[in-house]
Every structure is written in C-alpha cells, then in structure tokens.
Amino acid sequence: xxxxxxxxxxxxxxxxxxxxxxxxxxxxxxxxxxxxxxxxxxxxxxxxxxxxxxxxxxxxxxxxxxxxxxxxxxxxxxxxxxxxxxxxxxxxxxxxxxxxxxxxxxxxxxxxxxxxxxxxxxxxxxxxxxxxxxxxxxxxxxxxxxxxxxxxxxxxxxxxxxxxxxxxxxxxxxxxxxxxxxxxxxxxxxxxxxxxxx
Amino acid sequence: xxxxxxxxxxxxxxxxxxxxxxxxxxxxxxxxxxxxxxxxxxxxxxxxxxxxxxxxxxxxxxxxxxxxxxxxxxxxxxxxxxxxxxxxxxxxxxxxxxxxxxxxxxxxxxxxxxxxxxxxxxxxxxxxxxxxxxxxxxxxxxxxxxxxxxxxxxxxxxxxxxxxxxxxxxxxxxxxxxxxxxxxxxxxxxxxxxxxxx
Amino acid sequence: xxxxxxxxxxxxxxxxxxxxxxxxxxxxxxxxxxxxxxxxxxxxxxxxxxxxxxxxxxxxxxxxxxxxxxxxxxxxxxxxxxxxxxxxxxxxxxxxxxxxxxxxxxxxxxxxxxxxxxxxxxxxxxxxxxxxxxxxxxxxxxxxxxxxxxxxxxxxxxxxxxxxxxxxxxxxxxxxxxxxxxxxxxxxxxxxxxxxxx
Amino acid sequence: xxxxxxxxxxxxxxxxxxxxxxxxxxxxxxxxxxxxxxxxxxxxxxxxxxxxxxxxxxxxxxxxxxxxxxxxxxxxxxxxxxxxxxxxxxxxxxxxxxxxxxxxxxxxxxxxxxxxxxxxxxxxxxxxxxxxxxxxxxxxxxxxxxxxxxxxxxxxxxxxxxxxxxxxxxxxxxxxxxxxxxxxxxxxxxxxxxxxxx
DNA sequence: TATGAATGAGTTTTCATTCAT
DNA sequence: AATGAATGAAAACTCATTCAT
Numbered sequence: 001x002x003x004x005x006x007x008x009x010x011x012x013x014x015x016x017x018x019x020x021x022x023x024x025x026x027x028x029x030x031x032x033x034x035x036x037x038x039x040x041x042x043x044x045x046x047x048x049x050x051x052x053x054x055x056x057x058x059x060x061x062x063x064x065x066x067x068x069x070x071x072x073x074x075x076x077x078x079x080x081x082x083x084x085x086x087x088x089x090x091x092x093x094x095x096x097x098x099x100x101x102x103x104x105x106x107x108x109x110x111x112x113x114x115x116x117x118x119x120x121x122x123x124x125x126x127x128x129x130x131x132x133x134x135x136x137x138x139x140x141x142x143x144x145x146x147x148x149x150x151x152x153x154x155x156x157x158x159x160x161x162x163x164x165x166x167x168x169x170x171x172x173x174x175x176x177x178x179x180x181x182x183x184x185x186x187x188x189x190x191x192x193x194x195x196x197x198x
Numbered sequence: 199x200x201x202x203x204x205x206x207x208x209x210x211x212x213x214x215x216x217x218x219x220x221x222x223x224x225x226x227x228x229x230x231x232x233x234x235x236x237x238x239x240x241x242x243x244x245x246x247x248x249x250x251x252x253x254x255x256x257x258x259x260x261x262x263x264x265x266x267x268x269x270x271x272x273x274x275x276x277x278x279x280x281x282x283x284x285x286x287x288x289x290x291x292x293x294x295x296x297x298x299x300x301x302x303x304x305x306x307x308x309x310x311x312x313x314x315x316x317x318x319x320x321x322x323x324x325x326x327x328x329x330x331x332x333x334x335x336x337x338x339x340x341x342x343x344x345x346x347x348x349x350x351x352x353x354x355x356x357x358x359x360x361x362x363x364x365x366x367x368x369x370x371x372x373x374x375x376x377x378x379x380x381x382x383x384x385x386x387x388x389x390x391x392x393x394x395x396x
Numbered sequence: 397x398x399x400x401x402x403x404x405x406x407x408x409x410x411x412x413x414x415x416x417x418x419x420x421x422x423x424x425x426x427x428x429x430x431x432x433x434x435x436x437x438x439x440x441x442x443x444x445x446x447x448x449x450x451x452x453x454x455x456x457x458x459x460x461x462x463x464x465x466x467x468x469x470x471x472x473x474x475x476x477x478x479x480x481x482x483x484x485x486x487x488x489x490x491x492x493x494x495x496x497x498x499x500x501x502x503x504x505x506x507x508x509x510x511x512x513x514x515x516x517x518x519x520x521x522x523x524x525x526x527x528x529x530x531x532x533x534x535x536x537x538x539x540x541x542x543x544x545x546x547x548x549x550x551x552x553x554x555x556x557x558x559x560x561x562x563x564x565x566x567x568x569x570x571x572x573x574x575x576x577x578x579x580x581x582x583x584x585x586x587x588x589x590x591x592x593x594x
Numbered sequence: 595x596x597x598x599x600x601x602x603x604x605x606x607x608x609x610x611x612x613x614x615x616x617x618x619x620x621x622x623x624x625x626x627x628x629x630x631x632x633x634x635x636x637x638x639x640x641x642x643x644x645x646x647x648x649x650x651x652x653x654x655x656x657x658x659x660x661x662x663x664x665x666x667x668x669x670x671x672x673x674x675x676x677x678x679x680x681x682x683x684x685x686x687x688x689x690x691x692x693x694x695x696x697x698x699x700x701x702x703x704x705x706x707x708x709x710x711x712x713x714x715x716x717x718x719x720x721x722x723x724x725x726x727x728x729x730x731x732x733x734x735x736x737x738x739x740x741x742x743x744x745x746x747x748x749x750x751x752x753x754x755x756x757x758x759x760x761x762x763x764x765x766x767x768x769x770x771x772x773x774x775x776x777x778x779x780x781x782x783x784x785x786x787x788x789x790x791x792x
Numbered sequence: 793t794a795t796g797a798a799t800g801a802g803t804t805t806t807c808a809t810t811c812a813t
Numbered sequence: 814a815a816t817g818a819a820t821g822a823a824a825a826c827t828c829a830t831t832c833a834t
Contacts, residue, residue, distance in 0.1 A: 001813070005818065024316025026224035029803065040820045045805070116314040118222025129369070152385065156366075160389050163365030168357040171327070187350065191358050195393035203793070228829060238795040240831080249829070401814070420712025422620035426808060436816040438810080447808070512710040514618025525765070548781065555762040556785050563757030564750075567723070583746065587754050591789035595834070599797065623824060634799045639826065799831075810820075 009047045011037040016054050021105040025055055025113055025121075052120075059114060059124045062106040066128065069095055070135050077143030085148055086193055094185035097169060101181065104173050111166055133158045140196075149196040161192050207245045209235040214252050219303040223253055223311055223319070250318075257312060257322045260304040264326065267293055268333055275341030283346055284391055292383040295367060299379065302371050309364055331356045338394075347394045359390050405443045407433040412450050417501040421451055421509055421517070448516075455510060455520045458502040462524065465491055466531055473539030481544055482589055490581035493565060497577065500569050507562055529554045536592070545592045557588050603641045605631040610648050615699040619649055619707055619715075646714075653708060653718045656700040660722065663689055664729055671737030679742055680787055688779035691763060695775065698767050705760055727752045734790075743790040755786050 015037035019028045030051060034044050048054040073092045079085040100107045114125035137158035143149035151157040165188065172179050213234035217226045228249060232242050246252040271290045277283040298305045312323035335356035341347035349355040363386065370377050411432035415424040426447060430440050444450040469488045475481040496503045510521035533554035539545035547553040561584065568575050609631035613622045624645060628638050642648040667686045673679040694701045708719035731752035737743035745751040759782065766773050 001817075004813095008818080020316075022316055024224075024314060024318065026222075027316055027318065030805085031803080041805090042807080042821065043819055046818070051804080113314045113316075116222060116311045118218075118220060118225050118311075120222065120225065133369075156382070156385055157389075159366040159369050160362050160386070163367075163369065164358050164362040167361030167365035168354075169361075171331075171357050171361065184354070187354055188358070191355075191393040194395055195389040197392055206794085227827085239829095240796065241794055243830070244793070404814085416712075418712055420620075420710060420714065422618075423712050423714065425806085437808095438817065439815055441809070442814065509710045509712075512618060512707045514614075514616055514621055514707075516618065516621065522768075529765075552762075552778070552781055553785075555765050556758050556782070559761030559763075559765065560754050560758040563761035564753040565757075567727075567753050567757065570720075580750070583750055584754070587751075587789040590791055591785040593788060595796080602797080624826085625824080635825090636800065636827080637798055640797070645825080795832105795834080797831105797833090799829100801827105801829100803827085804825090806822105806824085808820100808822100810818105811816105812818090813816080 008037075008039060008043065012039065012044060012047055013054070013058065017058055017105050017109070020055065020058070020109055020113065025051070025109075025117060055109070055121065056124065058106055059110045059121070062103055062110050063124070063128055065099060065103065067131065069099055070132065073135075073139070075142075076136075076139040077149065078139075078146065079148075082148055082193070085143065086189060089193065090185055090189040093165070093188050094181060096165070097181050097185055100169055101173060108170065108173075112170060129162075132162055136161060143196075149193075150198045151196055157196060160195065164188070164192065206235075206237060206241065210237065210242060210245055211252070211256065215256055215303050215307070218253065218256070218307055218311070223249075223307075223315060253307070253319065254322065256304055257308045257319070260301055260308050261322070261326055263297060263301065265329065267297055268330065271333075271337065273340075274334075274337040275347065276337075276344070277346075280346055280391070283341065284387060287391065288383055288387040291363070291386050292379060294363070295379050295383055298367055299371060306368065306371075310368065327360075330360055334359060341394075347391075348396045349394055355394060358393065362386070362390065404433075404435060404439065408435065408440060408443055409450070409454065413454055413501050413505070416451065416454070416505055416509070421447075421505075421513060451505070451517065452520065454502055455506045455517070458499055458506050459520070459524055461495060461499065463527070465495055466528065469531075469535070471538075472532075472535040473545065474535075474542070475544075478544055478589070481539065482585060485589065486581055486585040489561070489584050490577060492561070493577050493581055496565055497569060504566065504569075508566065525558075528558055532557060539592075545589075546594045547592055553592060556591065560584070560588065602631075602633060602637065606633065606638060606641055607648070607652065611652055611699045611703070614649065614652070614703055614707070619645070619703075619711060649703070649715065650718065652700055653704045653715070656697055656704050657718070657722055659693060659697065660701075661725065663693055664726065667729075667733070669736075670730075670733040671743065672733075672740070673742075676742050676787070679737065680783060683787065684779055684783040687759070687782050688775060690759070691775050691779055694763055695767060702764065702767075706764065723756075726756055730755060737790075743787075744792045745790055751790060754789065758782070758786065 012033060015035075016028075016033045019032045019036055022028075023032065028051075030044055031041060033054075034041050037044075044054075048057065069092075072095075076088060076092055077085055079088055110125065110128065114121040133155065137154040140149060140151065140154050140157050140161075144151065144154070149157075168188075169184075172184065210231060214226075214231045217230045217234055220226070221230070226249075228242055229239060231252075232239050246255065267290075270293075274286060274290055275283055277286055308323065308326065312319040331353065335352040338347060338349065338352050338355050338359075342349065342352070347355075366386075367382075370382065408429060412424075412429045415428045415432055418424075419428070424447075426440055427437060429450075430437050444453065465488075468491075472484060472488055473481055475484055506521065506524065510517040529551065533550040536545060536547065536550050536553050536557075540547065540550070545553075564584075565580075568580065606627060610622075610627045613626045613630055616622075617626070622645075624638055625635060627648075628635050631638075638648075642651065663686075666689075670682060670686055671679055673682055704719065704722065708715040727749065731748040734743060734745065734748050734751050734755075738745065738748070743751075762782075763778075766778065
C-alpha cells in the first residue's frame with residue numbers, strides 16, 4: 001500500500017519535472033502534470049501542497065545532490081604540483097558536468113527557471129549560488145596561498161569560474177544533443193587554470 | 199498631440215520594464231503596468247497589442263543597442279601586438295558592461311527571463327545568444343590565425359568567454375549595489391586572454 | 397463483533413455532533429468527523445450513507461426525545477386550578493429545558509442550523525416546529541375553554557410561547573456557561589401564564 | 595459612468611439577497627448571483643471582494659436600519675400611564691415588524707442564517723443581538739422603576755421579549771403569505787405587557 | 793486619444809465519495 | 814469490518830482583453 005503510494009508520488013514528480021522543463025513553471029498547469037503522470041487531479045494534492053511546493057521539492061532534491069558533490073571537493077586547488085591540481089580540478093568538473101547532464105531538467109529548473117520569474121524562487125537559487133561561490137572562493141585562496149594560482153580577488157575569480165561553468169554548460173546541454181563530457185571538462189579545466197595563472 | 203501620445207507610450211514602457219523586472223513576465227499584470235504608468239487600463243492597448251508584444255518590444259530595444267555594440271567590435275582580437283589586443287578587448291568589455299549596467303533591467307529581462315519560461319521567449323534569447331557566440335567565435339579565429347590565441351574549438355572558446363561574461367556580470371549586478379566597472383573589465387580581460395593562451 | 401461495530405458508529409456520531417456544532421453543516425468535512433472519531437475515511441460510509449444522512453440521523457435522534465416529551469404533556473393547561481396548571485407547565489418547561497441543555501449541540505443543530513441553510517434541512521425543522529405549535533395550540537384551547545387562559549387566536553398564542561421558549565433558551569445556553577434551570581423555568585412559566593391572562 | 599457602475603452594484607446586491615435567501619449562504623454560488631444579476635462572473639469581483647464580504651455588506655445594511663429604529667425607542671416603557679406605555683410599545687413593535695417584513699430576506703439573512711453556519715458569521719449576529727437585549731433591558735428597568743413593570747431580572751425579561759418577538763415574527767413571515775401587522779403588533783404588545791405585570 | 797467598467801475563459805484547490813487491499 | 818489512496822466534479826477567483834463613452 002505504502003509502496004504504491006510512493007510510486008504514485010514518483011510518477012507525479014517525474015511528470016512535473018518534464019512539464020516544468022517543457023513549459024516553465026508559470027505556464028504548467030496542475031492538469032498538465034497529472035495528465036502526464038496518469039493520475040487524477042486530486043491525487044496531486046495528496047502528495048504535494050501546491051505547484052510552488054513541488055517546484056521547491058524538485059529544486060531541493062537537486063540541491064542535495066549538488067551540495068554533496070561540493071562537499072567532496074574540499075581540497076580542490078590543493079596538491080603537490082600544478083599538474084596534480086589540474087587533474088583534481090578536471091575530475092571535479094567532470095563529476096559536476098556528469099551530474100548536471102544526468103539531471104539536466106532538474107538542474108535547469110534550479111539554475112535557470114529559479115533565477116528568473118521575478119523573485120518567486122530566487123531564495124533557493126541565490127542561496128545555492130552563494131554557497132557555490134563561497135566554497136570555490138575558499139578553495140581558490142588555498143591555491144593562491146600555495147603559489148599555484150594568481151588573482152586579485154577570490155570572489156571575483158570564483159564568480160568567473162562558476163559563471164563560465166554554468167553558463168557554458170547550459171548552453172551546450174541546450175544546443176547539442178550529445179557532447180563529449182571528457183573533452184569539455186578538459187577544455188574547461190585548462191581555460192580556468194590558464195585564466196588564473198600569471 | 200503626437201508628442202503627448204509618445205510620452206504616454208514611454209511612460210508605459212518604463213513602467214513595464216520596472217514591473218517585469220520586479221515580478222517576472224508571468225506575474226506582472228497589465229493592471230500593475232498601467233497603475234505604475236498612471237494611465238488607464240485601456241490605454242495600454244492603444245500602444246501595445248498584448249503583454250507578449252510589449253515584452254518583445256523591450257527585448258528588441260535592448261537587442262538593437264547590444265548588436266550595434268557587437269558591430270563596432272568587428273576587428274576584435276586583431277591587433278599589432280597582444281597588448282594592443284588586450285586593450286581593444288578591455289575597451290569592448292567595458293563598453294558592454296557599461297551598456298548592461300545602464301540598462302540592467304532590460305538586459306536581465308532578455309538574458310535571464312528570456313532564457314527561462316519554457317520556451318515562451320526563447321526565440322529572442324536564443325537568437326541573440328547564438329549571434330553573440332557566432333561573432334565572438336569568428337573574431338577568436340582571427341586571433342588564433344594571427345597566433346595570438348590558442349584554443350581547439352572556436353565555438354567552445356566563445357561559449358566560455360560569453361558564459362563567463364554574462365553569468366558573472368549578472369551576478370555582480372544583482373548582489374553588488376555598485377562595483378568598479380574598470381576594475382571588473384580589466385580582470386575579465388586578463389582572465390580571458392590568459393585562458394586563451396598556451 | 398457487532399458490539400464493536402456499534403461502538404465505531406457511536407464514535408462517529410459523537411464526533412459528527414461535535415464538529416457540526418463547531419463548524420456548521422456545510423463547513424464540516426467528512427475528514428474532520430473521522431479524524432475526531434479516530435477512524436478511517438472509508439469507515440464513515442460503512443455506517444452512514446452521506447453527510448446529509450448523518451445530519452438527518454442526528455436530528456431525528458433528538459426529534460424522538462423531543463416528541464416523547466411532548467406526548468407526555470397531553471393534559472397541559474388542564475387542571476383543577478390555575479395553580480395546578482402553573483405547576484404542570486413549570487414541570488413541563490423544566491423537562492424541556494433539561495432535555496435541551498443535556499443535548500445542547502443536537503438541539504442547536506435541529507433548531508438553528510436546520511432553520512437556516514436555504515431549505516436544505518428545512519423539512520425536518522419545519523415539520524417539528526409545526527408539530528410543536530399545533531400541539532401547544534391544542535393544549536391552549538383546552539385552557540381557554542376551561543376559562544383559565546385568555547387569547548384570541550391559539551396559533552398566535554402558541555407561536556408566542558414557543559418563540560419565547562426556544563429563542564431565549566438558545567440565547568442563555570449560548571451566552572451563559574451555567575444557569576439555574578429551576579429559576580429560568582419558573583420565570584418562563586410566570587411570564588407565559590401572565591401573558592395569557594386577561 | 596459612475597451612475598451605471600452603481601446600478602450594476604445594486605443589481606448584484608439585489609440578486610445576492612435573493613439567492614442567499616433561497617439557497618443559504620454556503621449553497622449559493624457566485625455564478626448564481628451573477629446569473630440572476632445579469633452580469634459576468636468577473637463583474638462581481640469589481641464590486642465585492644468575496645462571497646463573505648457581500649454577505650457582511652448585506653447584513654450591515656440591515657443592521658443600520660435596525661439600529662436606527664432602536665435609537666428612536668429611547669424612552670420606551672416611559673410614560674404617563676400604563677396605557678401610554680402600551681401605545682408607545684405598540685407603535686415601536688409595529689415599526690419593527692414593518693421594517694422586518696419590508697426587508698424580510700435581509701432580516702432573515704442576519705437573524706437566522708447569521709445565527710447558524712458554525713460561527714462563520716456569528717460575530718455580526720451576536721453583536722446585534724447583544725445590542726438589542728442590552729437596550730431593551732435598560733428600557734425595561736425604567737418601566738420597573740416607575741412601577742409599571744414587574745420582573746426579577748432585566749436581562750431575562752429582555753430576552754423573553756426579544757425571543758418572543760423575533761422567533762414568532764419569523765415564523766409568521768415564513769408560513770403566512772400575508773398577515774395583519776396591526777393585529778400581530780397589538781397581540782404582541784398585550785402579551786408582553788401582561789407577561790411583565792404582577 | 794484616453795478612460796475604466798465589463799467580460800469570460802482559464803486555473804487552482806477542495807472534498808464527498810468510491811474502491812482495491 | 815476497516816483502511817486510506819485515489820477520484821473528479823465543482824467552485825472561487827484572476828486577469829488579459831474588449832468596448833461603449
């Protein structure tokens with residue numbers, strides 16, 4: 001019984017991600033979600049309180065995945081040599097890209113849809129973006145202190161890296177059906193490390 | 199007479215930019231716009247055909263400003279020396295940032311709001327973004343051919359530059375009340391050129 | 397087994413009386429009733445056919461108690477002396493008030509909730525009210541024929557007595573936490589008999 | 595223009611009184627009101643905020659009429675003789691009955707519908723009922739002090755009078771198509787004054 | 793040209809009732 | 814007999830757009 005309930009909830013979630021991605025938050029109707037999920041209108045409200053709430057739920061789900069990846073990157077820009085650092089950064093970026101591509105729709109909901117819409121979901125977005133920048137900024141300082149990196153201001157540098165990462169990644173995911181993750185990760189890594197060298 | 203009409207239209211446009219920026223496209227009501235503009239509900243439709251149309255109008259207005267700047271940058275990455283290129287790039291970026299900050303709300307409507315919302319305005323956005331990438335990509339090839347720049351794929355490199363530019367610029371405009379345009383332009387220029395060096 | 401079933405039904409009934417009284421018929425949800433009764437949603441429909449039906453059931457339950465009291469009052473206003481009549485009336489009124497206070501919520505559902513709500517339950521209410529007036533009217537005629545009472549029209553007089561009784565009793569039950577039943581019965585009796593004297 | 599707006603509002607109000615009276619508050623739909631008023635659904639919301647609000651509005655309208663009648667009765671039970679008092683009371687009751695019959699539907703909404711519905715509108719009802727009782731109670735004390743009336747407790751006596759008045763009046767208005775206002779007023783007056791004599 | 797009252801289609805949400813377990 | 818998940822019809826309310834003045 002409980003298992004079936006959970007299955008229904010997952011159906012609704014999956015359908016919601018799809019139609020939110022397709023039509024945007026505002027333009028998707030609950031009726032779109034339930035139609036795609038194959039359940040009745042009222043069933044939606046057994047599992048979620050409102051359209052807003054399910055959107056938050058989806059964003060939070062991706063946020064957890066994303067932040068756990070950030071946690072694993074604690075010693076980014078800390079290594080025995082610039083080549084060791086390059087390798088670590090490459091692995092990290094590849095993991096990030098893999099996460100984003102595997103959850104493209106969710107990622108886009110949080111990072112793009114969440115960023116617009118006149119403040120309605122800016123809380124979630126700004127919160128996670130600030131976290132992203134702060135952590136990368138800290139790691140960058142490590143690299144600078146060890147003499148591997150050169151930049152004037154950590155926040156600015158972090159913003160450059162992250163901006164480059166998210167904006168171009170979403171571009172590729174949007175316009176290319178498939179792209180070589182390894183190659184893109186490598187190019188990003190090189191561009192970033194070059195950008196932060198003297 | 200005609201002058202008064204024009205003034206009314208400008209009032210509506212200015213109000214629309216404000217409330218679109220504040221509440222997002224979907225959540226702004228025509229009644230919000232006309233209230234802020236100080237005109238009657240019906241007056242809106244004497245000047246614009248629909249909510250969609252005024253949004254497009256605003257985006258187009260910024261698009262014109264933006265593309266004319268791009269036109270001026272025809273010989274970007276073409277110069278007598280790397281330092282000459284650096285200076286040209288710096289000037290170009292500073293002009294871009296100046297344009298974006300002077301028209302922050304319009305810029306954000308086009309680049310952020312236009313990017314989300316499930317395809318409703320993706321036409322405008324994707325169109326201008328593609329143009330941006332294509333032109334920068336061409337300029338980059340010039341720079342590569344002359345031996346000033348090193349990268350494997352022009353589209354990828356252009357995407358990096360533009361992603362870095364727009365994503366981080368919007369971040370600064372959103373979270374900082376004021377920031378030093380010169381300094382930011384300089385740092386971006388350096389980061390970009392370093393990123394594109396061997 | 398059958399005993400347990402009956403207990404469940406009583407739980408639902410008790411809960412229904414409470415929440416109907418608290419929120420009114422329309423505003424109580426079946427989910428409120430079952431929540432208070434501590435049973436599942438579906439269980440309600442094993443015992444009652446609908447929300448209307450349980451409301452009717454409750455009203456009928458009180459109606460039975462009420463009419464049996466009326467039956468006992470067959471020889472009201474029939475007595476050896478005005479003082480004997482006064483005593484009989486006093487006892488009758490006291491019994492009525494006792495019944496109403498002991499079943500305040502049910503009484504209010506029938507007499508107040510049943511009187512409003514645009515005809516939905518007016519059948520039950522009007523039926524019992526008409527019965528009330530008719531019987532009291534008949535008793536009053538007895539009293540008049542024997543020369544104990546004076547009034548022009550029995551229906552009018554009965555309406556006065558009953559109106560006075562029900563309206564003021566509900567007022568006291570609503571605004572006073574406790575009140576002296578004996579005293580109120582005595583005052584009502586005196587007021588009524590005085591009102592019906594020359 | 596403004597006049598037409600007002601006319602529309604009055605149409606909606608009249609329709610609302612009708613359908614509230616016919617179906618009760620909960621069971622009337624906005625669509626019923628606007629259908630009867632001959633306007634569109636949205637027009638309702640140009641004039642009233644919600645179903646609750648228009649109900650309050652209607653009750654308040656009657657409340658004003660009612661309280662102004664109460665104001666005029668300041669010297670009730672104050673007179674040169676019991677017969678003078680009887681005449682004053684008769685006039686007052688006749689005015690009240692006239693007001694109630696002329697505005698039967700509104701009166702019933704406030705005094706009956708407002709009394710039930712599980713507390714949703716009890717505020718309005720209880721407020722006006724308490725006012726009624728308090729004022730009549732004060733007048734009664736005057737009559738008692740001058741030796742014209744006899745009763746133990748003014749609140750109880752007032753409650754009797756008012757209960758008799760409202761409950762029986764609504765009964766007559768409900769079951770009789772027409773009734774003689776003068777005759778009913780006279781009978782009520784006599785019953786009340788007799789009821790309050792030794 | 794400007795006004796603002798009116799329109800009515802469209803969407804969310806609620807909740808009595810059903811039914812598989 | 815009891816459960817509680819699922820249903821879907823019904824209703825309030827919003828708001829872009831129209832149109833008479």
